[in-house]
């Protein structure tokens with residue numbers, strides 16, 4: 001869809017870029033000529049991804065292990081990246097989520113998600129934005145949201161609340177920082193099955209998306225290329241007047257039926273018990289790999 005070298009000269013940080021959607025977008029940016037930075041909590045996962053992507057496409061993928069919930073660590077990471085030149089783009093992709101009846105959530109459970117999505121996304125955006133403004137250079141921010149920012153996210157309330165906050169950050173800062181040549185947009189993907197998300201949102205279901213098709217007018221889940229093309233379009237030069245927008249890419253699921261988890265209302269306590277166990281074992285597996 002895009003010409004070779006479209007992103008040459010760009011330097012882009014993708015948070016949570018070691019796996020899932022972040023890895024996919026990082027790969028496309030790299031393939032189109034950008035220098036890439038990816039960060040996350042699992043250094044080995046990041047390093048393996050960097051090696052794989054550079055093997056495939058050449059170029060440069062640098063890795064940083066950071067927990068974006070820690071503001072000082074974020075600022076230090078962005079400072080280190082800036083020491084070799086400013087970023088041109090940031091993708092706020094790192095997130096945390098799991099389905100749970102809100103009545104069963106502990107406040108720590110809420111914080112675990114809100115601290116990543118709401119606070120962490122702000123920390124990274126702020127650390128980049130202040131440097132873009134200080135240095136007088138333009139920048140572009142893309143945040144990965146969800147259509148639940150418009151109609152609510154039953155059974156994913158901490159994520160829906162936090163991403164709704166990031167939606168408003170996108171619009172607020174687009175207006176406040178437009179004068180500095182900084183633009184902020186967001187993508188609201190429907191179901192694009194990835195291992196990390198599915199282990200927490202559809203535990204026990206395969207990532208082929210079979211169970212998801214029903215509520216989607218287009219009758220299928222998203223294909224990664226479609227998401228990557230949108231992320232590239234928003235990051236490339238040529239639509240610099242586009243800012244403050246959140247674009248859904250969901251096969252019209254939101255328009256048709258809301259695209260959220262309201263169908264889970266029929267689950268019983270026993271079902272939730274089972275879900276929780278499956279999600280916890282996915283979390284424990286990830287945790288064992290963390291380096292920060």
Ligand code: HXC
Nearest residue numbers: 095096097098100106108109112113146196197276279283
């Ligand atoms: C209820 C749970 C729970 C569950 C964790 N908790 N899992 N409560 N049901 N299934 C509670 C714990 O009991 C604990 O509270 C608190 O949450 C913190 O748990 P920790 O495991 O210590 O948290 P932490 O190590 O900080 O891990 C954060 C995490 C984890 C969010 C819980 O899932 C994570 O790191 N996720 C990152 C990757 C991820 O989630 N990817 C999917 C993103 S999908 P107590 O009170 O017991 O101490 C996504 C899609 C958006 O964002 C929209 C798509 C359309």
